Amino acid sequence: xxxxxxxxxxxxxxxxxxxxxxxxxxxxxxxxxxxxxxxxxxxxxxxxxxxxxxxxxxxxxxxxxxxxxxxxxxxxxxxxxxxxxxxxxxxxxxxxxxxxxxxxxxxxxxxxxxxxxxxxxxxxxxxxxxxxxxxxxxxxxxxxxxxxxxxxxxxxxxxxxxxxxxxxxxxxxxxxxxxxxxxxxxxxxxxxxxxxxxxxxxxxxxxxxxxxxxxxxxxxxxxxxxxxxxxxxxxxxxxxxxxxxxxxxxxxxxxxxxxxxxxxxxxxxxxxxxxxxxxxxxxxxxxxxxxxxxxxxxxxxxxxxxxxxxxxxxxxxxxxxxxxxxxxxxxxxxxxxxxxxxxxxxxxxxxxxxxxxxxxxxxxxxxxxxxxxxxxxxxxxxxxxxxxxxxxxxxxxxxxxxxxxxxxxxxxxxxxxxxxxxxxxxxxxxxxxxxxxxxxxxxxxxxxxxxxxxxxxxxxxxxxxxxxxxxxxxxxxx
Amino acid sequence: xxxxxxxxxxxxxxxxxxxxxxxxxxxxxxxxxxxxxxxxxxxxxxxxxxxxxxxxxxxxxxxxxxxxxxxxxxxxxxxxxxxxxxxxxxxxxxxxxxxxxxxxxxxxxxxxxxxxxxxxxxxxxxxxxxxxxxxxxxxxxxxxxxxxxxxxxxxxxxxxxxxxxxxxxxxxxxxxxxxxxxxxxxxxxxxxxxxxxxxxxxxxxxxxxxxxxxxxxxxxxxxxxxxxxxxxxxxxxxxxxxxxxxxxxxxxxxxxxxxxxxxxxxxxxxxxxxxxxxxxxxxxxxxxxxxxxxxxxxxxxxxxxxxxxxxxxxxxxxx
Numbered sequence: 001x002x003x004x005x006x007x008x009x010x011x012x013x014x015x016x017x018x019x020x021x022x023x024x025x026x027x028x029x030x031x032x033x034x035x036x037x038x039x040x041x042x043x044x045x046x047x048x049x050x051x052x053x054x055x056x057x058x059x060x061x062x063x064x065x066x067x068x069x070x071x072x073x074x075x076x077x078x079x080x081x082x083x084x085x086x087x088x089x090x091x092x093x094x095x096x097x098x099x100x101x102x103x104x105x106x107x108x109x110x111x112x113x114x115x116x117x118x119x120x121x122x123x124x125x126x127x128x129x130x131x132x133x134x135x136x137x138x139x140x141x142x143x144x145x146x147x148x149x150x151x152x153x154x155x156x157x158x159x160x161x162x163x164x165x166x167x168x169x170x171x172x173x174x175x176x177x178x179x180x181x182x183x184x185x186x187x188x189x190x191x192x193x194x195x196x197x198x199x200x201x202x203x204x205x206x207x208x209x210x211x212x213x214x215x216x217x218x219x220x221x222x223x224x225x226x227x228x229x230x231x232x233x234x235x236x237x238x239x240x241x242x243x244x245x246x247x248x249x250x251x252x253x254x255x256x257x258x259x260x261x262x263x264x265x266x267x268x269x270x271x272x273x274x275x276x277x278x279x280x281x282x283x284x285x286x287x288x289x290x291x292x293x294x295x296x297x298x299x300x301x302x303x304x305x306x307x308x309x310x311x312x313x314x315x316x317x318x319x320x321x322x323x324x325x326x327x328x329x330x331x332x333x334x335x336x337x338x339x340x341x342x343x344x345x346x347x348x349x350x351x352x353x354x355x356x357x358x359x360x361x362x363x364x365x366x367x368x369x370x371x372x373x374x375x376x377x378x379x380x381x382x383x384x385x386x387x388x389x390x391x392x393x394x395x396x397x398x399x400x401x402x403x404x405x406x407x408x409x410x411x412x413x414x415x416x417x418x419x420x421x422x423x424x425x426x427x428x429x430x431x432x433x434x435x436x437x438x439x440x441x442x443x444x445x446x447x448x449x450x451x452x453x454x455x456x457x458x459x460x461x462x463x464x465x466x467x468x469x470x471x472x473x474x475x476x477x478x
Numbered sequence: 479x480x481x482x483x484x485x486x487x488x489x490x491x492x493x494x495x496x497x498x499x500x501x502x503x504x505x506x507x508x509x510x511x512x513x514x515x516x517x518x519x520x521x522x523x524x525x526x527x528x529x530x531x532x533x534x535x536x537x538x539x540x541x542x543x544x545x546x547x548x549x550x551x552x553x554x555x556x557x558x559x560x561x562x563x564x565x566x567x568x569x570x571x572x573x574x575x576x577x578x579x580x581x582x583x584x585x586x587x588x589x590x591x592x593x594x595x596x597x598x599x600x601x602x603x604x605x606x607x608x609x610x611x612x613x614x615x616x617x618x619x620x621x622x623x624x625x626x627x628x629x630x631x632x633x634x635x636x637x638x639x640x641x642x643x644x645x646x647x648x649x650x651x652x653x654x655x656x657x658x659x660x661x662x663x664x665x666x667x668x669x670x671x672x673x674x675x676x677x678x679x680x681x682x683x684x685x686x687x688x689x690x691x692x693x694x695x696x697x698x699x700x701x702x703x704x705x706x707x708x709x710x711x712x713x714x715x716x717x718x719x720x721x722x723x724x725x726x727x728x729x730x731x732x733x734x735x736x737x738x739x740x741x742x743x744x745x746x747x748x749x750x751x752x753x754x755x756x757x758x759x760x761x762x763x764x765x766x767x768x769x770x771x772x773x774x775x776x777x778x779x780x781x782x783x784x785x786x787x788x789x790x791x792x793x794x795x796x797x
Contacts, residue, residue: 006754013644014741017734020651021727058637060753065613067637105655112648119641131641138645142652153656176594179601182609197597204590 001047002056005069007040008079008118016111023104027094030107034087037114041076041083048076048477055124055187063124063185070124070187073477074330077470078248081334082117084458085240085341088451092345093233095447096352106146106231113139113237120245126174126184129249133170137163137213140242144230155225162212162222166246169209173202190257199261206253213246216270216307217277220300224284227296232348235292239299240341244333247306254310255326264314271311275413277304282420286427291347291357294424295340298383301417302336308398308410315405327471328397334470335390335459339382342455346375349448354440359427363434371449373432378456380425385418390463488528495521508557512550519543532696533627536688540704545781548711552785556660622762623693631698632766636755640744643736643773650733650780659788665717674716681709689774693763699736699770703777710782723782723790733783736776739769 015033019026047054053072057063071079093110097103116136123129141163145156174184180198183189193199215223223243227235254262281301288294309329316322349372350365351357366373385391395414402410463470498521502514519542526535572580614626614634621629631639666674685706692698713721724732731738743765744755752758757765783789 006748010741010745010754013737014745016644016647017738017741020647020730020734056754058753058755059633060756061617061634065610065617066634105651109648109651109655112644112651115644127635128638128641131638131645135641135645135648138648138652142648142655145652146655148656172594176597176601180597197593197600201590201593201597204593 001043001051002054004040004044004047005054005056005071005122008037008044008122009115011037011040012111012114012118016108016115019107019111023100023107026107027103030090030111031094033111034083034090037118038083038087041080044071045076045080045473048073049473050476053477064183064188067128068124068185068187069122071122073474075121075248076477077330077334077473078244079118079121081337082114082121082241085337085455086114086117086237088455089233089236089341089345092348092448092451095445096231096233096348106143109139109142109146113143113242117241117245121248124186126177126186126189130167130171130174133167133213133246136242136245137167140238143234144226144238146231146234147229149229151225152229155222155229158222159226166209166212169205169212173206173209176202176205186257190259193258193261195261199258203253203258203261207250210246210250214243214250214303215300216273216303217280217300218273220277220281223300224293224296227299228290228292232344232351235295235348236341236344239296239344240337243299243303244337247303247333251329255313262314264311267310267314270307271410274304274307274310275410277301277307278413278417282417282424286420286424289358289360291350291359291362291428292344294359294428295343295347298421298424299340301421302340302383305332305395305398305414305417308413309401311407312398312401312405312410315407316401321404323475324471325397325401327474328394328401330474331390331397331463331467331470332394335382335394335463338455338463339379339389339391339459342375342452342459343379343383345448345452345455346372346379349452353443359431362428362431363436364438365432368438368440369444371444371453375449375452375456376432377429378453378460380429382456382459384421384425388464389460390467392464393467491521491525491528495525508554512547512554515550516543516547519547533698536696536701537704540701540708545704545707545711545785549785552787556787620759620762622757622759622766625692625694625696627696628692628698628766632769633757633762636740640737640740640755643740643776646777646780647733647737650783653784653787654789657788659786659790666715670716674712677712678709681705681712685709685774685778689770692770693767699773700777703774704781706774706778707781707785710778711785714782714786721782721786723779723786725790729779729783729790732775732779734776736773739772743769
């Protein structure tokens, strides 16, 4: 089973090198390795579900001297989401990039991003996490700048600087922990870390760095231009996966490694920022004039919901009640991943066929692009949180936990956020279903439409109806 | 007496480092900032030497001060030079909200700095030094090299180095995606040309030496790669179009060589039933040298490509 741990990092990295050396067969290579990576992710999930958390000592050196790879239920589920979203976006990208020269530049960076995502989720070592964050940040920036347009390069440069600042803050935290506790291994650190200035400072610095990378309000300023001007498949994975990788690390640090250090007050602060993100992000999404900016601001808002869970989880005693709420959090993250990736892919189709993505001028879109419009509507169902989407289950847990712990403020924020989401989704659909003639010739390409549709279907139907398995997996894999 | 002299030296060194850092940040002219930054990097290398970390000192001098400085100067070369007047006239006016926000951020930074200072007083300097240093010392015989830094970078924590080489590859591919290389500089005069004639082989020789010596003394792939890249930089500055950088497919192979060799060795061992990147002790020294040689070439190709600012054009444009 531990072979899957190695495969998840080695496969995309090997494929990246081969795609660099053999650009002619790169597309086939990406599809083939994508299937192999997805199979490895399924194998890992199966292994974690049957045998519990897995770990692997690289080079045969014990953790502490060497580096350990680890996977538990949480990381295994997220790895499968990454594999499915990346695979769908790869199929989409093979049609999206028309020129061979574009694809030759795109595939190696794309596979390096995949490597970084997998390596980050599997890493059990603080310094190694820093390296994976750098790899993730740089590959994301390079992909965001790929179109070469002035706006894209400018947004990517800002993204780069913010990302570097985030990594530096994280690294200072790592150095502090190493100086204080003489270990970089997460499992060892979990056992020895004690409340005190070292742990507090390190957690503050690392969290601050990661909040920059995950774009939590008010540190979200870089996200809308970067996600809004990248090529469609890149926007999809930046919004669905890259910001979530940083969020995963915050979750890991707060609930696992520093579980004895964090205080309800600090968690409340995260909750307040999350509430700000939900309200501000949804409001900006409602006001956005371009589809891609709408989707990007919606990401800011949806990330806010994830942070609302922190004060709730800290208020619940460790045990079944907290596990159920954690499951709701994971469910929200998963659904948003699938739905937002699908939404960005669908918007990419609209943008390519119409030559623009101004919401006002998309009247009658449904006549020419029925499947794409359907995918956007399905993504909308998941973003609002209507049943049977996974978001519905997640928000249900969020509200239940808020009522159980008497934190009514978060219920109000969730309600307002959902209403605003409904408003911005129906604003798109209102235009799309208009009866004015749609002026553009729109030829549907199956390789573009189906990935978008399948991703949004996963978010609305699969996750919603098979949701109970997520909770079981988290329990078995701990 | 000797201790007092060293104390005075350290105090001067620290004051100069802080002074240079401040001057580099405060300077209105970007070119001036870069030159101050290079001087800052050199003094930082001396500080690492004083901390008895010669490996870090070498890396800081070669990469931190040397090549980063060259990269920054090259980047400035392609920017229109800003005069002091334009920077002053662009001074924006701040609203009350912005001023308040600035103060808030300043206060938060100050609080964070205070907390950091407090944590530093709590650190027991012995803990970190002993725990891992003892573990490294206990296993160094099985690592295939006798330089503990190389043992950590290429054996105990080889996975980190593999991913770091992937970071370098990503960076250079990102640079390539932004456009072709910039045109070269004008051809150097006779004095500089003759200087490059003996500087270039010397740099290549030094790179080879650093690579070889890394097994038992300070040195290794990163320092060697940076030195080798310096040879390319010197040739480029002398106006040469041929700077030892391969073109087309050969360039892609060179850039991917570090990651490729690492993966090849790691996966081959894995296929033979050993742990991923787990070298057999008898072969460790040879395998590490093999990986480091490939890594040196990749690092040098990456840095030179970054210096010229893009993918070199396939056909020769100038002689």
